[in-house]
Amino acid sequence: MATADTSSAHGGDHAREVSFYAAKTGLKSWLVTLDHKRLGMMYLVGTMVFFLVGGIAALTLRTELLTPEQDLVSATTYNKLFTIHGAVMVFLVIIPSVPGALGNFLLPLMLGAKDVAFPRLNLLSFWIYSLGAVFFLITLVNGSLDTGWTFYTPYSTSSGTAVVTATFGAFILGFSSILTGLNFIVTVHKMRAPGLTWNRLPLFVWAIYSTAVIQILATPVLAITLMLLMIERTLNIGIFDPAMGGDPVLYQHFFWFYSHPAVYIMILPGFGIISELIAVHSRKHIFGYKAIALSSIAIAIISFLVWGHHMFVSGQSELAGVVFSFLTFAVAVPTAIKVFSWVATLYKGSIEFNTPMLYALAFLFTFTIGGLTGIFLGALSVDVHLHDTYFVVAHFHYVMMGGTIIAFIGGIHHWWGKMTGRMFNEAHGRWGCLLVFIGFNMTFFNQFIVGQQGMPRRYATYVPQFQQQHVLSTIGSYILGLGLLWTAFYLLRSLKTGAQASDNPYAGASLEWQTQSPPIEHNFHGQPRVDTDPYNFPQIDRSGGMDHH
């Protein structure tokens, strides 16, 4: 097991120091803090607020889709709704969520460090994130945005909405993401506690590390793409706009060169959470540690070579389509390895069905559906039929909402005690998880069917025979919304009424559990040392002659 200095024995009899919350007070202690834990909490609040904003847009557009005609909102408003929903969820919620909130809070703790490598840069990232968010808010009140989150040209160069404001916001958010990635890479390389070798890193750290690699390699290209788009729109230089001699398909190549790797920026941290949750709550050594860690790196590399699968019918060359399809399938294999390894971890474990574990199991269910439906889309001839239909919408909600967000919520529960010092009510948590699970599947499973029947996406109105599925989907989204609101409610309430969290409520073995809940300002009493890997639980039965640890 990993141990902290003698002075910080596990029992907790050690004279408790004040937590990082109490160490400093006042608004300023938050706004200019260099403490990764405070920054993590601020990201948590920020991403959750925008999750609510994006969610409200989603529920409104779902309500409009109850009937085939336009009744609640006009087509123009509908187009703005799904654009704002998609752009907010992608740029302000899912990309910063896990790295920004849990990554910031946990990475230095898991590494046994006092902070990330560059605390000031970390603060800067957060404020850049906030600035980007401000631009999104300006967009909202300033004509909004109706281009779809993909900003395809030439529609985006001619649309009458606030395209420049919004792209500038996304451009800024890109820098936040780059700086966070940079910081985490250096942190993992340089800030590990003595004895914490690469083979002993918790898989969450591996996941955040691979994510950071993609962030720094892909996001600069997004920045340049958005910059060119802004220049195209204001000066019409003729790169993307066919009316000026440009090539709209070129824009798509640029955009997806970032945005495909970005989907792994979204999911890899979720994978990291799931590895922790499954191992800790079944008290089993994670199965295939090396395979899981290395498959993240494999995904990070291959993900740069598959962007063209979003463009099978765009008019790119056939040869390109064939190559991209092949590589798309190649990227499915490392993901398969992870899924199988998680299931195998359960074998002969000691599985506790508490809320975090229920979310992890829900993730296995929903993410697998999402991933497997990616196979349909990667298959050229089938994607010709399914492209830009609700099948795609269902696919990416299964992986983003059913994958990353479910994992994120599970992670929030798992580390809630560590982060806040309070425990939520278990029974409430299980009910919430059930509602979310049912609501989610009801919302999006129908969309595979309606998509496969030919319902195009981004449609404010539709032909009547799709109505039945849409009604089901809308009802599902209300249940989902209710489940999430309920979750927000009991979590917030636990801050006041929840039981005091112990330092290590789930008997985890990685370093973050070796300090107080909530941690002290400098994380640990003394310098932690590590002499074994983070999945070496005391319950593991070594009598069978396992000796490689």
Next chain:
Amino acid sequence: MLSMFLAPETKEAAKAAVGNVAAAAPPAPPAPKLPPLETLHSWAMPTQASTFAESTDNLYLFIVFLDAFFFVLILAAMGYFMWKYKRRSPDQKTSSITHNGKIEFLWSAIPAVLLVVIFAWAEIDFIKQTTPPADAIDIRVTGRQWFWQVDYPDYPGVSLTSSTEEPLITMIVPKGRPVRLIMTSEDVLHSFYVPAFRVKKDVVPGRYTTLWFEATRVGEFNIFCTEYCGDRHSSMAGVIKVLEPASFEAALREAAKLEQKPTESVADFGGRIYTRRGCNACHTLNGDPATGPTWKGLYGKSETLADGTTLTVDDNYIKESILQPQAKIVAGFTGANMPSYQGQLDDKQITAIIDFIKQQK
């Protein structure tokens, strides 16, 4: 600097340089009344109406079964472990297994092989879909915000247009003959999609994309636009009608005909042309300028041209504007292009349009 971002963005700048700009949103029309897609079962794929459909569906089904197999396998294992290894006592012992090379190799290699099979199958079908046979009938498709214009080069003078207000037969094709669409867009991206044929291809401004199919079933099928193109993207629908080759040509000529109905006034006939021939895509009737000048109050008004001269709008000028739009350009619309309707609209139809414009006071 900041004001650049704060100022409400207008389309003026883009309009001046680019021309075909998204029209200011007119009140959106109701959902198009299209024939229902024929589906065999409400959960199934749409009707198979082209030679591609069956193979695409077979691969689709193959993936469904394969996915179902893996999904069930994973869930079954998970469910079994959840039941078998539920924590029964706080100090329940767990196994010390950490990895197993053999099984890890298997569960990487088996999916990899299966994926290569799927890839090859899909690729063979895709190559078929992208190589039209030499004897295909050519049809030209032009996407505009927000309608399709369809021209038949093999049948001179035949041209069909869909309309957002009144969806009608957009394209007529014979059964059992390969058809090749040569497509381009006049403004933004669109995408031509016929679910029953399992074909789809983006329609890109500034270049030509092609798509081919061979219909196998007589009937009417939906056309959707599947690339987001602005306000009325979801109304940019149409209908493709498949006929026996024997009746195809006659039906095509009949559908392309645009004649005054006995019960219709000349101006009403003009109104029909306004929607049928897509004038409504660029000219509004409510006074707002769009891609082209509005028709409200147009007749008899004094119009300033781009070269600074003025003239009074009369029958002759309107006729000229329709046949040689570039001859006299209205001030403020220099960048935009109106296509010439020379050879596409006859005198009777032009007179009807003029009558219709006169009505727009």
Next chain:
Amino acid sequence: MSSAHGQGPKAPHAFFQHHYNTVEQQAGAAKLGMWVFLATEILMFSGLFLAYFIIRILYPEMVLGSHELLSKTMGGVNTVVLLFSSFTMAMAVRSAQVGDTPGIIRNLIMTIGCACIFMVVKYFEYTGKFAHGIFPGKYFDYGRAAAYAAEHGHELVGMPHIFFGIYFTMTGLHGVHVAVGIGVLVWIMLRAKKGHFGPQYYSPVENVGLYWHIVDLVWIFLFPLLYLVK
């Protein structure tokens, strides 16, 4: 291993940040961070280079015709100036490593001077273009530009606004980097004046140096691609 609460093994340095364990760790982190940052810079510019190459492939004659309007002399002078500044920058780092504070300052001033010369030359290049209607994108005045080209015995073909669009974008972004460079060079020069740097602690100088070399490197690619196309 190292001790708790950040007492480095050597005398704790004035600029030692207490979340690190050792001074070496701090310097190593700074260096790695800088390299990662430079990687992102290179990737960002490579996006633009890619756009440039695609345009060149799409419209080869247009690029050939348009580039003649760029002044090879001014571009050449700027190349020499930047190369020289890279040399003085390297000298400044060297001076920091050996603790020669006046040397740091002298070399930094020369570097900053070169950077300023570069910007001034760029200013004249830009205004020279503007004077003949050569603006990016839709502001490009074809008539005046063509007349100007004809005066110099060249001919414009196709859509030169695209070439100048990309020219202004690439050199503009590079110019922004030079301007930022001047800022950070001044900052470390002021710190050098206060005697902050010596053999034990010079990573800021080193990192700014790395940044400056990348800025030069980008120009080394921009110059032949934009000015010397054949």
